[in-house]
Amino acid sequence: xxxxxxxxxxxxxxxxxxxxxxxxxxxxxxxxxxxxxxxxxxxxxxxxxxxxxxxxxxxxxxxxxxxxxxxxxxxxxxxxxxxxxxxxxxxxxxxxxxxxxxxxxxxxxxxxxxxxxxxxxxxxxxxxxxxxxxxxxxxxxx
Numbered sequence: 001x002x003x004x005x006x007x008x009x010x011x012x013x014x015x016x017x018x019x020x021x022x023x024x025x026x027x028x029x030x031x032x033x034x035x036x037x038x039x040x041x042x043x044x045x046x047x048x049x050x051x052x053x054x055x056x057x058x059x060x061x062x063x064x065x066x067x068x069x070x071x072x073x074x075x076x077x078x079x080x081x082x083x084x085x086x087x088x089x090x091x092x093x094x095x096x097x098x099x100x101x102x103x104x105x106x107x108x109x110x111x112x113x114x115x116x117x118x119x120x121x122x123x124x125x126x127x128x129x130x131x132x133x134x135x136x137x138x139x140x141x142x
Contacts, residue, residue: 005058006109009102013054013061020049023092032084032125036075039129044139056109066136068116074133080123082114 010016024046028034037045054061065071086107093103120127 006102006105007054007057007059010053010057010098010106013050013059015096016053016057016059017046017050019092019096019098020046020053022095023089024049026088026092027085030084030088033081033088035126035128036077036081037129039133039135041136041138044136047139053106057106068113071136072117072119074119074130076119076127076130076133077117078120078122078124078127079118080125081127082118084125086110 007016010019024042027037028042048063048065051061051063052065055063089110090103090107093106098106
């Protein structure tokens with residue numbers, strides 16, 4: 001029996017793209033966190049998430065985005081907002097029928113990033129994006 005990567009168990013690039021599309025839409029409609037995405041380039045976010053998840057799960061993909069600390073510095077993301085985002089991700093994974101073991105493995109990869117994302121140890125959600133936050137430059141169109 002061959003040992004498949006988490007990337008393969010999740011269904012590869014097309015499946016990860018479908019998950020990211022659903023997850024991004026779920027976040028956009030979640031009042032607990034959507035203020036933080038007020039000035040986000042959603043096309044860029046989706047492309048970077050697909051790269052990041054693919055690379056982190058063993059896909060032959062290079063992540064070309066900013067570090068998690070650079071991306072989130074000054075966003076004032078709260079612990080509550082991080083937890084809400086994880087809930088949204090789990091809801092998406094459940095919708096796509098991703099097995100518990102694969103979900104646990106994926107969340108185990110993402111969990112250590114919490115320290116680079118959360119700046120405010122508070123259960124508050126729905127907090128605004130600070131005006132001073134610097135968004136990423138748009139993706140270069142080829």
